[in-house]
Amino acid sequence: MTHIVKIETFLVPPRWLFVRIETASGIVGWGEATCEGRSETVRTAVDQLSEILMGQDALRIEDHWQVMTKGSFYRGGPILSSAVSGLDQALWDIAGKHFETPVHQLLGGPVRDRIRAYGWVGGDEPNEVAESIQAQMDVGLTAVKMNASGRMSPLGSVAEIDGVIRRVAAAREVLGDHRDVAVDFHGRFSLANARKVAPLLEPYRPFFIEEPVVPENTHLLQQFTSSTTIPVATGERLYSRQEFLPALQAGIAVAQPDLSHAGGITEVRKIAALAEVYDVQLAPHCPLGPIALAACLQVGFATSNYLIQEQSIGIHYNKGAEVLDYVVDTSPLKFVDGNFERLTGPGLGIEVDEAAVREADKRGHAWRGPVWRHSDGSFAEW
Structure with a gap:
């Protein structure tokens, strides 16, 4: 009963994106798919990748990683990789909880x-x-x-x-x-x-x-x-x-x-x-x-x-x-x-306060990195 039945995302202050995956047996895994300044975009990518994972066995972590990263002709980059990262962390969290042991x-x-x-x-x-x-x-x-x-x-x-x-x-x-x-x-x-x-x-x-x-x-x-x-x-x-x-x-x-x-x-x-x-x-x-x-x-x-x-x-x-x-x-x-x-x-070794996360998601965030300029008005690296 380790097949995936629900995947949710939570945009929480100050600038983070959390991912929650739930299995049919009730095991919940958490991951973090934050991409600073672009987390709303990553949230959409997580939703798309969820199409691959829904109904699948959560314990097939390596196979899921392969499909999520290579299952589209256009690959890589911070948005897709951040979405994969949050989902991957959550799958490892589930595996640890399933086997009642820390991920390490x-x-x-x-x-x-x-x-x-x-x-x-x-x-x-x-x-x-x-x-x-x-x-x-x-x-x-x-x-x-x-x-x-x-x-x-x-x-x-x-x-x-x-x-x-x-x-x-x-x-x-x-x-x-x-x-x-x-x-x-x-x-x-x-x-x-x-x-x-x-x-x-x-x-x-x-x-x-x-x-x-x-x-x-x-x-x-x-x-x-x-x-x-x-x-x-x-x-x-x-x-x-x-x-x-x-x-x-x-x-x-x-x-x-x-x-x-x-x-x-x-x-x-x-x-x-x-x-x-x-x-x-x-x-x-x-x-x-x-x-x-x-x-x-x-x-x-x-x-x-x-x-x-x-x-x-x-x-x-x-x-x-x-x-x-x-x-x-x-x-x-x-x-x-x-x-x-x-x-x-077990799992990642921490217990996420789900009530606090759900409440924080109601506030959300729109964190952005600053844009700097040199004294002549040209763009400067932040």
């Missing part, structure tokens, strides 16, 4: 007992960075990530570049030698600008530099990785093994697939295996909700080359709702000495 047990069993977490810190001034980092340290985290800059000129001025260095220096001063700071270039830098800034950051020993070039310029990555000793991370806007391959060949150190964008648990496990061939660590992108976070952790507990986990508890994007608002018991997602302890509940 179905993936081969745990390879670790805890996963280190990091938090995002903002602030345009050094003192603001220091205050934000201290707040993260106060909740026990031992690693943070910060944006290198706001809007950045194609070839940064002395003031722009010095601002980047001052903020990272301030972060290192607060963190000391035993905590880590990752620096996110966020695709805002040209290749030339990124190569100019990276050597100036090397004395502060960043954990990694993230997205030094936009994903469509992956062909330029090797020029950057070969120019710095700092580990390079990328991948939040890459959606498949095929898209990760050139980045891996370019010498990145950390792959950052997003489990709500890159085909869910099924594909990210395959990306992790491919990354292992290149001696690359996994650190999934996850500034999203509790379901996406739980899915990441389930992969992490069963994946040997898993470095660290991003999470968005308290992140500045979360206005109108928080990560823990949509779970019945928050304890599985609480930090313990800067880590997430191994999830032991």
Whole structure:
């Protein structure tokens, strides 16, 4: 009685899209198909993919993934991949609940007992960075990530570049030698600008530099990785093994697939295996909700080359709702000495507060990313 009888989506604040799949036996699985700024479009894609899944055995996860990703002549891209991701997570949640075991047990069993977490810190001034980092340290985290800059000129001025260095220096001063700071270039830098800034950051020993070039310029990555000793991370806007391959060949150190964008648990496990061939660590992108976070952790507990986990508890994007608002018991997602302890509940290991989700869906959201412009009026990368 594991055939699928109902599939629903919920657009919930602050900017997330949840997916609910129910089987004939009453087992419910949850997934997160959020695509920031495009979740309404993904909702339509989930509805279309539901035509494939309705009435089918929920436990045939790999076959469903194959059909959902390849069953149409036109494939790939963030919208389809995000829709597949949410449905795939929900199917794994059902499987775990059906077999009464955590998903990581179905993936081969745990390879670790805890996963280190990091938090995002903002602030345009050094003192603001220091205050934000201290707040993260106060909740026990031992690693943070910060944006290198706001809007950045194609070839940064002395003031722009010095601002980047001052903020990272301030972060290192607060963190000391035993905590880590990752620096996110966020695709805002040209290749030339990124190569100019990276050597100036090397004395502060960043954990990694993230997205030094936009994903469509992956062909330029090797020029950057070969120019710095700092580990390079990328991948939040890459959606498949095929898209990760050139980045891996370019010498990145950390792959950052997003489990709500890159085909869910099924594909990210395959990306992790491919990354292992290149001696690359996994650190999934996850500034999203509790379901996406739980899915990441389930992969992490069963994946040997898993470095660290991003999470968005308290992140500045979360206005109108928080990560823990949509779970019945928050304890599985609480930090313990800067880590997430191994999830032991069945499925994804969290219990979604369905009443809260249904109520939030009535409010919905229409989150959009900002549009930035340079001083001359031309488009600037956000």
